[in-house]
Amino acid sequence: MERLNRRLIEAQLPEEALKVARRELKRINQLHPTSTEWAVSRNYLEWVTDLPWSNKSNSVLDIKRATHQLSQDHFGLEHVKKRIIEYLCVAKLKGDLKAPILCFVGPPGVGKTSLGKSIAISLSREFHRISLGGVHDEADMRGHRRTYVGAMPGLIIQGLRKCGVNNPLFLLDEIDKLGQTSNHGNPAAALLEILDPEQNNAFSDHYLNMPFDLSDVLVIATANSLDTIPEPLVDRMEVIQLHGYTFDEKLHIAKAHLLPKQIMEHGMDQSQISINDAVLFKLAESYTRESGVRQLERTIATLVRAKCVELVHLTESGRGQNYRSCIRLDDLDSLLGSPTFEKEVAERDSQPGIATGLAYSGSGQGGILFIEATKMPGTGKLQLTGSLGEVIKESANIALSWVKSHAEILKLGSGKNINIMDRCDVHIHVPNGSVPKDGPSAGITLVSALVSLFSRHAIPTTTAMTGEISLRGQVLPVGGIKEKVISAHRAGITKIILPYRNKKDVTNDIPEKLQKEMEIVYAKTIWDVLRAALVSDGTKNAWVAPPYESVL
Structure with missing residues (x-):
């Protein structure tokens, strides 16, 4: 009890806490040591005295x-x-x-x-x-x-x-x-x-x-x-x-942190293993599609272990001088197997009814998304396939309604009050059907694909877009701009159409080097999107956007 009392004094408790502790100490003195209450009270007082009521660490604000x-x-x-x-x-x-x-x-x-x-x-x-x-x-x-x-x-x-x-x-x-x-x-x-x-x-x-x-x-x-x-x-x-890392950022992290860490943890020296930038970039691009760097670190550890095995076998057989410290691109197939991910390349042929969109997954990874539309004789039905969620299905219905209501202005048929769906059905498909897709970001891409289909004018495969559309044709902002733009650049896209209200995201988050290498078009309405996507190719039948007077 004397020790507990001394610890209470040394703890420098506030007045209210000290009053409660004194009352509990007085109570424990009246209890028999073999009683349950005595053990509970003593444990309580030890907790009170162990807490840092007045102990502070010296924070250095340098x-x-x-x-x-x-x-x-x-x-x-x-x-x-x-x-x-x-x-x-x-x-x-x-x-x-x-x-x-x-x-x-x-x-x-x-x-x-x-x-x-x-x-x-x-x-x-x-x-x-x-x-x-x-x-x-x-x-x-x-x-x-x-x-x-x-x-x-x-x-x-x-x-x-x-x-x-x-x-x-x-x-x-x-x-x-x-x-x-x-x-x-x-x-x-x-x-x-x-x-x-x-x-x-x-x-x-x-x-x-x-x-x-x-x-x-x-x-x-x-x-x-x-x-x-x-x-x-x-x-x-x-x-x-916090956004996912780009490939360039992963390359720097791998060189500065991950590779030296794994070399040290596996008991090797910096001179015993060498991985150049091309190999590290290949690891990040073709073997580890993730927003962070954990899987990249595991893959680097796999390479380091393979060199450990090679060094031990050569040393034990007396051929240590034959050890090669450098890992080349040609060695990756034998050490890691075939690449897990294929590089996204926009090398499709331009065809009417196909538009390239930009996707963003919740894990922080961006990518390109092809939207295909086709028509066939029918009664005006709309069919959607490709593991689409409810939001993207609603975007498809909005896109079709907008195109039908503006068919005359877009010159998608002949005569007044035309209905482009009178004698045909429309089927919209998003490839890679095993992956669920949802979100509003494909709104303008769906409209562009439908206008391309009915006007029979193709959208260049090097043009990609993202943005939500309203029923009145307004282009609304979306998220994940940094990941989407970087993934488009990686896939070979040279022209991107974005909502005007996402301009600040490009200015703040996208590297200047990448902004200079790509043409970025900002759209306020769907008419701005169509003007940028269905560019005139100089031919006699090229699609020409209607003037704003006719639109209004």
Whole structure:
């Protein structure tokens, strides 16, 4: 009891907490050591004395050091680094580190968790990662009440005890994987107080039953998607989007980080293995189609292991001088097998009814998408195939309705009040039917394919487009512009048609070199799209866009 009393004094508890602890210490003195209550009370007092009520780590706000640390650990992610440096500069001028809760959202493998570690290192703070994947009990976050057998504090208080300071950096990993509301409560609701800078200065854990100040704790959350996070929780966080890496960024990451790391982990020397840029680019392009770099690192590890085996066999047989350290492009087929992914190349022949769109997957990967339309004798039916979702099916119906309503202006038939679907059926197909496709991004591509089909004028295969269309012909903005444009450049596309309201995304996210190598057309209405897609080829029968007067 004397030791507990001494530890209470050394812990420098706040007045309210000290009052509760003194009352509990007085109560335990009146209990017999063999009683259950005595053990519960002693365990409670030990938790109270172990918490860092007044212990702080000395945060060093060296902006130059922090900038160097972030640049050394991560390539790219400029907008994320910019936001972090802004926060650090404000904190240095203001004198405290009370800050908004940052939430990094992006596909797997882009460096969300490691970015949190880099921030902790640059601030000289203790780092503690709390994995929220699968947490379905509210008591896991706020602790159990002491009336239960085996009661313990929640993950937040446990993390503070482990760090030993009251100003660590907490990384709430996979916050979008929290369990839903059940008979054990809602763990997401328990985070509302923790993630609110205006409320977390008096966080109350059910086990402690006394307020603990979390205002000095820097909290960073990570998620793959915002769809499963409750709206009140998203409202308390500043969301920063992390995009998938381009091939050029993967090449730099592989050279600067992944290859040296794997060489060291496999016990080899830098002089014993050499992989040039062409091989690394081939690995990223043909063997690992992902948004992050985890699979790329595994593939590099496979190559390093193959060279390890070769070196050991030659050394044991006395032919070590025959070892070749360089891995060439010709060696990849024998070491890794045939390429997993074929390169997307826009080498199709231009035909009426075919348009090239730009796609974006939820994993952060872009790609090109061919939309094929054909017509046949019928009664005006529309058939859609290719594993299409409900949204893209609605876009196809909107596209057909727009083309039918403007058939006379587009000169797709003869006479007034023409109906181009009177004597034909239309079939729209998106190849690669085994892959589900959904989203509004194919709206203008569908319209272009239908106008091309009925006007019998082909769209160049080197022209691609993306954008949503309204029933009145307005071109609406879409997401994933960076991934879409880069994938189009990789596939050999030379001309891209984008919504006008996505111009800022191109200016901010697309490298200048790539912008100069491609022709980017911005469209406000579908008429701008058709003028850019169905270009006049100089022939007598070339499609000519109607003047705006006739459109209006």
